Amino acid sequence: MEKEYTFDDFKNIIARLRAADGCPWDRVQTHQSLRDCMIEEAYEAAEGIDIYEASGDAANLCEELGDVLLQVVMHVQIAEEEGRFTMGDVLKGISEKMIRRHPHVFGVDGAKTPEAALENWEDIKKKEKHEDTLTEGMRRVAKSLPANIRAAKVQKKAARVGFDFSDYRQTAEKVEEELQEVLEAAEKGDASQIFEEFGDLMFSAVNLSRFFNINAENALTNATEKFINRFEYIEETAAKKGLNPENMTIEQMDELWNEIKHLNEICLRNFKEED
Numbered sequence: 001m002e003k004e005y006t007f008d009d010f011k012n013i014i015a016r017l018r019a020a021d022g023c024p025w026d027r028v029q030t031h032q033s034l035r036d037c038m039i040e041e042a043y044e045a046a047e048g049i050d051i052y053e054a055s056g057d058a059a060n061l062c063e064e065l066g067d068v069l070l071q072v073v074m075h076v077q078i079a080e081e082e083g084r085f086t087m088g089d090v091l092k093g094i095s096e097k098m099i100r101r102h103p104h105v106f107g108v109d110g111a112k113t114p115e116a117a118l119e120n121w122e123d124i125k126k127k128e129k130h131e132d133t134l135t136e137g138m139r140r141v142a143k144s145l146p147a148n149i150r151a152a153k154v155q156k157k158a159a160r161v162g163f164d165f166s167d168y169r170q171t172a173e174k175v176e177e178e179l180q181e182v183l184e185a186a187e188k189g190d191a192s193q194i195f196e197e198f199g200d201l202m203f204s205a206v207n208l209s210r211f212f213n214i215n216a217e218n219a220l221t222n223a224t225e226k227f228i229n230r231f232e233y234i235e236e237t238a239a240k241k242g243l244n245p246e247n248m249t250i251e252q253m254d255e256l257w258n259e260i261k262h263l264n265e266i267c268l269r270n271f272k273e274e275d
Helices: 007-018 035-056 058-082 086-102 114-128 134-139 146-157 168-188 193-213 216-240 250-274
Strands: none
Touching: 007 058, 007 114, 035 146, 058 086, 058 216, 086 250, 146 193, 168 193, 216 250
């Protein structure tokens, strides 16, 4: 019979790894040295969610969530050693926050829809953070977030007070305007201006994604995967003809690109018809 491990068992394992006679690598880790690990594990868990939704691979998701938990417990262990805070403090803090920000569940305020519940959450959070201005709320959006996600969160805060375009058409016009400004900067050859205008173009593109209820980060990830898959077709098809992309003309590669693009469109159309 396999041993069952509790949360306390896991905490003891991490404490043992950090002990004087523990693991040399674990012993020298700090909050800062583990920072990138936390980000990487969070992203791998996010990918695990996507894989689970696509294939039902629960084992992979379970493992990735364990890796995220490892990061949390490691940081708490380091904090306990420094006398900063304990796991009890972390659990107390998050428990009280959940109760405080769900008055429609644990209190008397009503929230009958997901939208109303989110509004409650944001209003209570604003009071807790003593945000007297909208700008303060925007500045609190973590700079370490992926740029697309951070941009969308800032835009949503502005939209809450009506500072927003009326529909996607106006937003699309802004995208076109920003693109034109990038091209004008390129004509001048001003690298710093190109950099700034390109940032404005990206920001406007994220704004457009909100009107379609699209996560810009996920959309870009999907586009990147699609590019890789199509390039793989170019490379494999070229190899069958005794060719190598490094020695092919752009016209030859474009021909194969359009070929796989057309095949993908046919597959998608057939899938929709069957569905």
